[in-house]
Amino acid sequence: MPNLLYLNTENTYSLPSGTLKANIDRDKIKTSIVHLGVTNFHRAHQAAYMQELIEKHHELNFGICGIDLLESDRKIYNILKDQDGLYTAIFKNTNGIHEYKIIDAIVEYFYGPENPLAAIERMAQPDIKIISLTIAEDGYHLNEITGEFNLTHPEVEQDILNKFNPKTVFGYLTQAFKLRKNRGIPGCTILSCDNIKKNGDTIKSSFFNYVAKTEPSLLPWLEQNTSFPNSMVDRITTVTSSEDIELLKKKYLIYDQWPVVCETFSSWIIEDKFLFDRPDWEKAGIQFVKNIEPFENMKLRILNAGHSILGILGTLHGYKYVHEVANDEDFVLFLNAFIDKEVANNLVGSSEQNIQSYKREVIQRFKNAHIKDRLSRICKESSSKIPLFILPTTQDQLAKKDHIENSAFLIAAWCKYYDGEDDQGNTYEIMDSLSNQLVRAAAKSHVKPEAFLEVSTIFGDLHKHQSLVDRFKYYTTKLRTLTIKESLQQLSSGRL
Structure with a gap:
């Protein structure tokens, strides 16, 4: 296929004006959000919302730092690092009309299994105001019957023995907040974006139970320096097919190794109880409520x-x-x-x-x-x-x-x-x-x-x-x- 452009920052300058790519100077985007679990859903939902704020409302203070925590995340990490965090979102309407957009919102990227201390250090920096996450239902390690956090889960027990090479999201969060406390840096908002009932309350309960077991002296500080809004996320996001990749090549002469495919419909409803600053997500259609x-x-x-x-x-x-x-x-x-x-x-x-x-x-x-x-x-x-x-x-x-x-x-x-x-x-x-x-x-x-x-x-x-x-x-x-x-x-x- 002639003149095929591999998707990365440098090659986007070769795209015709207005083609897929917004006219954005990525160097001006400041990171204030860490997102744990750069799933297809995150790329189609939360990152897409942030992209709209960047493009249409010039919100440059809340770029995303993606952090993947699982060995199974290595493929997406390698691809997105190779593409400078860029990827194409393909929005498929019921009428057969597809919309394509290159997403710029993920401006930093870390891979926990490769360097857990670097990921922990990034979460501990004072510029991070929000830590959001999509870790799926099984990442919460809840007891199937009681719904309570499972302290006897093998990964949790492994974290307790090896605190600085964690396997769970709770291990990473604990060490990051411990650094913030020791350095006199305030905490931040933790925003779950998973399909868990009362996901904010659930992540708070699980996290605090983990901390009570591993770092109990940290709990009083966490009570004063964290917030856990509940949220409801809604967008059908499917597995990317080889046909989607080939169509992007044929239509735009762009080789994106892993575009994300989703429907045009999207909804995000959040309890407005953030600890510090948050983006003006209302401008992108996000609804804030008192009771989720x-x-x-x-x-x-x-x-x-x-x-x-x-x-x-x-x-x-x-x-x-x-x-x-x-x-x-x-x-x-x-x-x-x-x-x-x-x-x-x-x-x-x-x-x-x-x-x-x-x-x-x-x-x-x-x-x-x-x-x-x-x-x-x-x-x-x-x-x-x-x-x-x-x-x-x-x-x-x-x-x-x-x-x-x-x-x-x-x-x-x-x-x-x-x-x-x-x-x-x-x-x-x-x-x-x-x-x-x-x-x-x-x-x-x-x-x-x-x-x-x-x-x-x-x-x-x-x-x-x-x-x-x-x-x-x-x-x-x-x-x-x-x-x-x-x-x-x-x-x-x-x-x-």
Whole structure:
């Protein structure tokens, strides 16, 4: 391919004016935000918001320093370092029109496993006002049953023995704040951007529990010098394909080794309780509220739960992509029924009109065929997603002695999912840290159906609710004699 430009700062000067790249002098951007976990989602969401402030409002005081903490992050670190932190965001609309933008917002980058002390030192510098993070659900090391921080997790125990070569986010934060305290530097705001209920409260509780175990003398200072706003983040971001990379080459003659692909829709709602300065994110459409709970509950229990529902049911049928399932009426009818009959009356603080509007909007977003969001991504680590997105609704309904048919059906389908074969006779890969345990439980359920519900690390004491056990056993039997499509059709018509 002739005249192909490898994406980096120097080569962007060769791009025609107005092509992908904003007219920004990156040397003038000052770093005030450290972000832990430079995931695809961060690049499509938080960094994209910061880019808008830089471009449209000349906000140059809150550039991002990315820090990756996992061995598995080495690939993205190497690529973005090679590209001077630059990458292309590809925004895919439902109408097939794609928007392309080179993101400048990440102006520094560190890789913790390579040099943990350098990463800790950067977080300890006085210019850092906000430390944000996307470390995914399993990065919080929460006990699956109690939701409390797991002090006996192997990585936590390893951190305790080797404080200056940490493996957890809490180890890095502890040493960074200890340096700030010892040097007389104020603390900063820690802003979680993960799909965890009350994510700010959760990271605070986990972090303080870790510190109480490892550096207890630091706790009083942290109480006075940190803040943990809760936030709700929302943008569907998928895995980048080779086709996306090739299209960028063909369309703009740019070789970006890892562009990020997402939908055009985006939302970010934050509790406004920052310790010091923060960007004027309102100018970029971010909403600040006093109480995040109604917003996060609606998002977690409709969008995130909806993703898991379509992922599990669609995989059983043999679909590969979210949009395939979302455009199949049998699956959409089930999702609608789950939301209307079991979710809606548990969303305290949200009006019926807002719930129905959000539900319709979410399903339309799921139907976006241009995103090509793979069900395998949605189902990955479902053992950490189902307890967060689905089971709270089940528990609420059981407490009210209300409708649980859709919950029971879904849990039965999830059990069948661990049989590892779809209705077309094809096998699929199960990517889950608890897969061994759940596959064994699913195998036992062929003889004793309730064996799956007895996995206490997932379901706690749900197996003690006889109404759920009875409906789960019934649907498990049906799902192993009928296809998922036949089961859904009979369920929606009242014949199942």
